[in-house]
Amino acid sequence: MEAQILHKKLELIQWLSTLEDKAIIEKLINFRKEETKDWWTTISEEEKTSIEKGIIDSENNDLKSHSDARKLYEKWL
Known part of the structure; x- marks a missing residue:
């Protein structure tokens, strides 16, 4: 390849x-x-807010386990 x-x-x-x-x-x-182009400038404000919230949650160690996430999003997987 x-x-x-x-x-x-x-x-x-x-x-x-x-x-x-x-x-x-x-x-x-x-x-x-x-x-x-920087992908950050191409995403919506809602997406930026969601990403920033995820970073803050991570910094505060406010995270969900993988199994909890799978249960929450099971219908879309």
């Missing part, structure tokens, strides 16, 4: 090094910017 990925990366590098189309280059730059 690793060799296949490496080969594909090398193909892309070679293709990119010969690319002359400015529009495609701009699209690739924009794509890279979109892909490297």
